[in-house]
């Protein structure tokens with residue numbers, strides 16, 4: 001079944017770009033930031049006027065899927081249990097100059113990919129890495145150029161069904177999904193990897209991810 005409504009946690013550059021493109025494809029969007037909904041009124045009027053503001057702790061209410069677009073340094077402020085039961089699309093990125101919560105850094109030091117760390121932190125979620133390696137500019141490019149470019153976006157999860165749900169969403173948004181085998185493999189989508197911010201078709205992304213062509 002197609003995803004008809006999503007939650008987006010984080011209403012900055014990435015969150016509002018996703019909100020615009022999703023709304024343009026007929027998907028209802030509820031969005032939250034660190035501010036109360038009433039404080040987001042003018043921000044959303046300007047950047048994502050079809051999205052409905054909700055409190056962060058209610059972002060998972062009534063949706064199957066929430067996209068995480070909050071800087072990793074702020075993840076301490078999110079109560080993991082507020083996301084229990086959803087597919088959590090980890091669209092965050094690890095930046096060297098960004099200080100991290102201790103639990104994040106400690107787990108990274110054991111050589112986990114950042115999405116594997118997120119999966120440990122949010123044990124009630126089915127975590128899928130995705131929507132992280134495209135800039136907010138490109139995410140929000142006009143529909144015709146999105147579709148004609150056939151740009152590929154990687155999707156990685158340890159849960160095959162959740163990966164398929166997110167792959168379908170990626171296709172609805174106008175991109176070509178490439179499913180990677182698991183969250184560890186999704187590490188190739190992170191900023192230091194060969195795919196980050198590159199405009200690739202599915203063949204090119206599969207090749208750089210080391211998948212069978």
Ligand SMILES: NC(=O)c1ccc[n+]([C@@H]2O[C@H](COP(=O)([O-])OP(=O)(O)OC[C@H]3O[C@@H](n4cnc5c(N)ncnc54)[C@H](OP(=O)(O)O)[C@@H]3O)[C@@H](O)[C@H]2O)c1
Pocket residue numbers: 009010011012013014015032033034035056068069070071072074077078091092093094131132133134135136137
């Ligand atoms: N920018 C891009 O092109 C892009 C593309 C793909 C992925 N990403 C990744 O997405 C993440 C966010 O990037 P960004 O550029 O969108 O950052 P940004 O413009 O700084 O926006 C961050 C958003 O997170 C919100 N936030 C902070 N703490 C929160 C909390 N505890 N609960 C709910 N919301 C909270 C902020 O709310 P307030 O405004 O209320 O402070 C703000 O709306 C990063 O990891 C980034 O690497 C970015």
